[in-house]
Amino acid sequence: MGKQINVALIGNPNTGKTSVFNALTGLNQKVGNYPGITVEKKEGVCKLPRGVKAHIIDLPGTYSLNASSLDENVVIELLLNKNDKDFPDVAVVVSDVENLKRNLLLFTQIKDLEIPTILVINMADRMAYKGISLDIDVLEKELNTKIALVSTRKKTGIDDLKNLITNFRDLPTQPCLNAREIDPDYFTRLQSAFPNQLLYKLWLVITQDVNFGNVSRKEVDALDDFKTKSKSDLKRLQQKETIKRYQFINNTLKKGQTIDLAAAKDLRIKLDRILTHKVWGYVVFFMILLLMFQAIYDWSSIPMDFIDGLFASMSEWTKDHLPQGQFTNLIAEGIIPGLGGIVIFIPQIAFLFLFISILEETGYMSRVVFLMDRIMRRFGLSGKSVVPLISGTACAIPAVMATRNIESWKERLITILVTPFTTCSARLPVYLIIISLVIPKGRFLGLGYQAMTLMLLYLIGFGAAIGAAYILNKVLKIKNRSFFVVEMPNYKLPLFKNVALTVIEKTKSFVFGAGKIILAISIILWFLASYGPGDDFNNAEAIVTSQYSKENLDTETLQQHIASYKLEHSFIGLTGRAIEPLIQPLGYDWKIGIAIVSSFAAREVFVGTLATIYSVGSDEEDTIKNRMAGEVNPILGTPLFNFASGISLLLFYAFAMQCMSTLAVVKRETNSWKWPTLQLAAMSSFAYIVALIAFQVLK
Amino acid sequence: MNTIIQNILVVTALVLAVAFLVKKFFWTKKASTKSCGKDDCGCH
Numbered sequence: 004m005g006k007q008i009n010v011a012l013i014g015n016p017n018t019g020k021t022s023v024f025n026a027l028t029g030l031n032q033k034v035g036n037y038p039g040i041t042v043e044k045k046e047g048v049c050k051l052p053r054g055v056k057a058h059i060i061d062l063p064g065t066y067s068l069n070a071s072s073l074d075e076n077v078v079i080e081l082l083l084n085k086n087d088k089d090f091p092d093v094a095v096v097v098s099d100v101e102n103l104k105r106n107l108l109l110f111t112q113i114k115d116l117e118i119p120t121i122l123v124i125n126m127a128d129r130m131a132y133k134g135i136s137l138d139i140d141v142l143e144k145e146l147n148t149k150i151a152l153v154s155t156r157k158k159t160g161i162d163d164l165k166n167l168i169t170n171f172r173d174l175p176t177q178p179c180l181n182a183r184e185i186d187p188d189y190f191t192r193l194q195s196a197f198p199n200q201l202l203y204k205l206w207l208v209i210t211q212d213v214n215f216g217n218v219s220r221k222e223v224d225a226l227d228d229f230k231t232k233s234k235s236d237l238k239r240l241q242q243k244e245t246i247k248r249y250q251f252i253n254n255t256l257k258k259g260q261t262i263d264l265a266a267a268k269d270l271r272i273k274l275d276r277i278l279t280h281k282v283w284g285y286v287v288f289f290m291i292l293l294l295m296f297q298a299i300y301d302w303s304s305i306p307m308d309f310i311d312g313l314f315a316s317m318s319e320w321t322k323d324h325l326p327q328g329q330f331t332n333l334i335a336e337g338i339i340p341g342l343g344g345i346v347i348f349i350p351q352i353a354f355l356f357l358f359i360s361i362l363e364e365t366g367y368m369s370r371v372v373f374l375m376d377r378i379m380r381r382f383g384l385s386g387k388s389v390v391p392l393i394s395g396t397a398c399a400i401p402a403v404m405a406t407r408n409i410e411s412w413k414e415r416l417i418t419i420l421v422t423p424f425t426t427c428s429a430r431l432p433v434y435l436i437i438i439s440l441v442i443p444k445g446r447f448l449g450l451g452y453q454a455m456t457l458m459l460l461y462l463i464g465f466g467a468a469i470g471a472a473y474i475l476n477k478v479l480k481i482k483n484r485s486f487f488v489v490e491m492p493n494y495k496l497p498l499f500k501n502v503a504l505t506v507i508e509k510t511k512s513f514v515f516g517a518g519k520i521i522l523a524i525s526i527i528l529w530f531l532a533s534y535g536p537g538d539d540f541n542n543a544e545a546i547v548t549s550q551y552s553k554e555n556l557d558t559e560t561l562q563q564h565i566a567s568y569k570l571e572h573s574f575i576g577l578t579g580r581a582i583e584p585l586i587q588p589l590g591y592d593w594k595i596g597i598a599i600v601s602s603f604a605a606r607e608v609f610v611g612t613l614a615t616i617y618s619v620g621s622d623e624e625d626t627i628k629n630r631m632a633g634e635v636n637p638i639l640g641t642p643l644f645n646f647a648s649g650i651s652l653l654l655f656y657a658f659a660m661q662c663m664s665t666l667a668v669v670k671r672e673t674n675s676w677k678w679p680t681l682q683l684a685a686m687s688s689f690a691y692i693v694a695l696i697a698f699q700v701l702k
Numbered sequence: 703m704n705t706i707i708q709n710i711l712v713v714t715a716l717v718l719a720v721a722f723l724v725k726k727f728f729w730t731k732k733a734s735t736k737s738c739g740k741d742d743c744g745c746h
């Protein structure tokens with residue numbers, strides 16, 4: 004048993020690197036049918052024949068070694084640094100059989116670093132469909148390496164790949180292109196200045212400096228003394244290099260690849276003509292959104308009511324069967340309702356992720372990116388910002404991380420700042436419960452008003468993001484120019500396994516992630532609501548009894564009065580009262596105020612918080628929804644959740660920056676407190692103003 | 703007797719809850735630059 008083999012999976016975006024990685028390691032990393040899914044390297048272990056073990060690294064997609072964005076830089080830094088513990092013994096370049104020409108550019112560059120390089124031609128199952136045939140022997144000879152023809156979907160070729168990796172020492176390491184050909188004079192001088200270094204690597208370090216400036220140059224020290232060309236000359240040479248490479252690739256493919264266009268049954272062109280059409284594209288997208296939200300409503304109302312009822316009876320059971328005391332109360336009034344406030348949303352969240360992952364897997368999401376790109380351009384953003392904005396519908400945190408593939412710092416910053424406006428899954432619970440309380444159930448043309456409201460809220464989120472981006476673009480004084488080519492992957496039938504895994508993973512992380520926070524917050528809230536300072540709280544019974552002594556109330560009503568008096572004088576009641584003046588103009592009472600404040604930890608906490616506050620002191624165990632519907636505005640005497648206050652709340656949650664985790668990530672990605680602070684202040688005050696106007700106009 | 707046990711449990715739960723939240727939000731550990739797949743980059 005020798006040491007582990009280090010294997011790096013490298014390739015253009017969306018060629019199936021992560022799918023190959025999963026096939027080799029048996030892990031389940033996220034796969035999706037659009038470029039830029041993987042933004043950081045991931046590692047796993049693969050058992051090879053003869054007891055050899057390989058340490059596999061999955062890397063972000065990169066078009067070439069002339070990096071222009073942060074995630075591409077990860078790849079280059081790894082390949083240029085021989086001392087890195089992950090430095091590959093063998094590079095596996097994953098290519099997509101339908102885009103071989105473009106994919107081979109990167110292959111030739113890596114081969115020229117004289118690292119043993121295996122070429123994986125993935126998606127072999129698409130060959131017949133596209134009329135592509137390959138002569139692998141010829142290609143192997145021309146490219147001077149071994150090739151594995153793989154389909155991770157049909158699970159073919161993986162064993163060949165494993166064998167090739169095991170025998171990587173047999174791979175030839177001659178380069179494809181002699182770097183000297185690019186500019187004989189310059190490169191000869193370069194080589195004689197550093198006789199012990201690989202020429203192409205020298206060249207990369209020099210040009211990398213042009214684009215980036217932070218590649219570690221430990222190995223090529225003293226390079227600073229060798230500055231003989233201007234930046235623009237170097238760029239020109241780089242272009243020359245690319246042309247030379249493409250000449251080589253074209254020659255190779257001419258010999259080894261034939262494409263029979265007549266055999267290609269191209270559904271894709273026809274579909275794209277409609278789905279990316281100037282008008283129909285948007286119409287179709289709109290319809291898909293509508294159907295999606297309608298389905299989320301229709302399919303989840305029954306399980307939702309069931310869960311809501313279940314938690315109510317659980318509270319009741321706990322009170323009846325556990326020994327009486329404060330801890331039992333904590334469970335029945337604090338923990339169970341609080342957790343119920345999140346579990347109740349499992350069906351909707353699961354359906355939301357189901358739709359999102361189907362849209363991703365089929366390739367439709369990339370068409371949406373294309374459609375959005377057209378709109379975004381007018382507002383000074385490129386389409387690269389669209390991917391984060393769309394993935395923000397799940398959660399803003401991975402979305403903020405996804406901005407790493409935006410080259411221009413200004414654009415990246417703007418995208419980071421506006422991404423939290425997109426409706427993330429944490430807002431969904433708040434929206435759903437409030438919509439169900441204040442928007443009528445009726446239907447128009449088969450589409451429910453409630454579903455339409457939900458869709459409107461998603462659109463408002465996007466609108467706010469775009470609007471904010473437009474303003475920021477005008478305000479921020481950072482010079483910038485960037486271009487974007489939307490990559491259109493092929494349409495594919497979604498793989499059930501990929502979809503199911505995404506749904507389960509995301510739902511699990513939603514429930515458990517939010518569940519822990521809610522559990523903690525419910526305990527604290529229950530405590531604050533069940534205890535209070537001073538005589539008012541401790542003598543509540545005496546005070547209330549004497550207050551109502553003339554009215555001859557029955558015991559039940561009297562108990563209710565005592566409970567609400569206690570709640571108002573508990574710690575939480577006093578706090579709520581203190582902030583009430585601030586939120587009363589928006590149409591909320593102090594209990595909603597507390598729920599909003601605790602939502603700054605995470606938005607999903609809203610419903611759980613209300614459920615806990617409403618439960619404390621009340622004897623009857625009721626469902627969350629009924630309790631919310633029964634609340635009365637203490638001043639106006641109308642139901643607390645009515646159209647005006649409901650809309651105002653919805654808008655508040657649409658715009659406010661209520662998520663500590665996102666703020667932490669923004670701080671990390673921008674490396675300063677300035678931006679998250681600005682985000683928090685600007686978004687939340689905007690939310691406040693909009694909510695205020697909405698309530699004052701509608702009431 | 704019973705009430706004492708229950709009160710102890712309540713206080714324990716409370717301390718645990720506060721500790722959890724403090725750890726989660728204020729004790730921001732060194733930013734993880736690891737993968738963003740299964741753990742969702744710490745969403746929630």
Ligand SMILES: Nc1nc2c(ncn2[C@@H]2O[C@H](COP(=O)(O)OP(=O)(O)OP(=O)(O)O)[C@@H](O)[C@H]2O)c(=O)[nH]1
Pocket residue numbers: 014015016017018019020021022023033034035036037038039040041042063064065125126127128129153154155156157364495498501
């Ligand atoms: N038809 C077919 N589709 C495949 C195959 N392998 C992967 N795919 C699909 O190709 C898409 C991209 O796969 P990923 O593994 O995410 O690609 P990636 O190279 O890791 O992409 P990035 O991380 O974004 O650079 C997914 O929709 C996969 O389901 C294959 O062998 N055949």
Ligand SMILES: [Mg+2]
Pocket residue numbers: 020021022033034040041062064
């Ligand atoms: Mg990937």
